[in-house]
Amino acid sequence: MSHTEAPTWSEHVHSVLARAGHQRGGARERVIELLARQPCALSAVEIEDALRAEGTPIGRASIYRVLELLVEHGLAERVAVGPGQSRFEAIDPSGAHHHHLICRECGRLVAFDDPGLERAIDNLSRRLGVRVEHHDVLLRGSCEKCE
Amino acid sequence: MSHTEAPTWSEHVHSVLARAGHQRGGARERVIELLARQPCALSAVEIEDALRAEGTPIGRASIYRVLELLVEHGLAERVAVGPGQSRFEAIDPSGAHHHHLICRECGRLVAFDDPGLERAIDNLSRRLGVRVEHHDVLLRGSCEKCE
DNA sequence: CACGTATTTGGGATTGAGTCTCGTTCTGTG
DNA sequence: CACAGAACGAGACTCAATCCCAAATACGTG
Known part of the structure; x- marks a missing residue:
């Protein structure tokens, strides 16, 4: 590179x-x-x-x-x-990736990323003793515009 | 459970x-x-x-x-x-809830819960300034039996 | 470049989960 | 026990996704 x-x-x-x-x-x-x-x-x-x-x-x-x-x-x-x-x-x-929030009001799909979340999933997979190849996190709620 | x-x-x-x-x-x-x-x-x-x-x-x-x-x-x-x-x-x-791991090998759906994960999502929603009503977390990987 | 084979492509039939409609049956109330 | 509204079910219908197979295309080889 x-x-x-x-x-x-x-x-x-x-x-x-x-x-x-x-x-x-x-x-x-x-x-x-x-x-x-x-x-x-x-x-x-x-x-x-x-x-x-x-x-x-x-x-x-x-x-x-x-x-x-x-x-x-x-x-x-x-x-x-x-x-x-x-x-x-x-x-x-x-390798950077993000997750989504689906707004219940307007149906919009909002992307976000969060290191804390990644860390939590990392710890979790270690605790469970499984090899996690992929993870999806989908939040449902109201986006800023629809609050 | x-x-x-x-x-x-x-x-x-x-x-x-x-x-x-x-x-x-x-x-x-x-x-x-x-x-x-x-x-x-x-x-x-x-x-x-x-x-x-x-x-x-x-x-x-x-x-x-x-x-x-x-x-x-x-x-x-x-x-x-x-x-x-x-x-x-x-x-x-x-109010206790859990999430799932789908095993890529056997297709089995394994349930688990994790306070750290819940906490991370909580912090996240506060950071984003959105009201999260519900969240799904779906992990994909291999379960213990298929490791 | 022309050829031959394996890969890719697309029209259309098919599947299958999920939705809708509407007449019938059931529940709870007075 | 009669009535109004709620719940139910058969089957038509929608629509994303899959399957099938013949035609088109890519690409190494002669």
Whole structure:
């Protein structure tokens, strides 16, 4: 890693997938690029709509395939917001990650991170004697705007 | 977990619902009784199957109605395990609650609680300045047996 | 560059959890 | 025991997600 530019998420994704023996295809590229540009989690349906709106419609099957592939390789995260739909979001290669608050009033998804929380989960997994590969924390309440 | 103390969960549920002006009905009773007997979260489909297997089949609509009612009154919790299915579980009237670890190997759902984690979430919500009504923590990894 | 094979893609059928509707049945009250 | 409102259930329906398979594409090789 030189000082020029940190590797972007899409670059990271491409290198991981290439190393795993995957070829490149148009559909995958477009889903990755779209995801790379998002500030927060998108649902598969939103991805499908967004790509169609951009004039590059992608088959539903391909979208789900790409998302599954990304999750499998730890490159994206599935956020289960409730019954009926999952949202997906890029995972930063630096390892930094965040969690979400769903506002009961406006339905907005707010991202946050918290070292204390990470520490607590760390201690917890040690106490339980299990190897925790991944953790989701989802808070439900009212966001600042809706207080 | 806890021993059977004076007010059982079903008694608590009945009193809360009665106070909210609900009548009693056979379907609701059976779902509540079934849920009361469970050690851990069940999906709506599992509830439907279990009740049919016991010889008291309950309409799907009623099951979802009851579950929604319970969640609404803070008597049960919905655990979003993944895409396409929610699980439901009784909430202890004492306020004690727990979270879950999903084992990647065997798919088992393991319950645990942790004061440190609760404290971290408490501090966090204060820091963010939001009112957190509910929180879910879902760990993914390998359970003791599958280590 | 042309070729051949393995991978990727997408349309469309299918699944399955969850929701909705509406007529019937039950509960609690006067 | 009659009535009004609450609860129930069968089944149609919605919609995210999966499956299937033939066509298109990537890419190493000759």
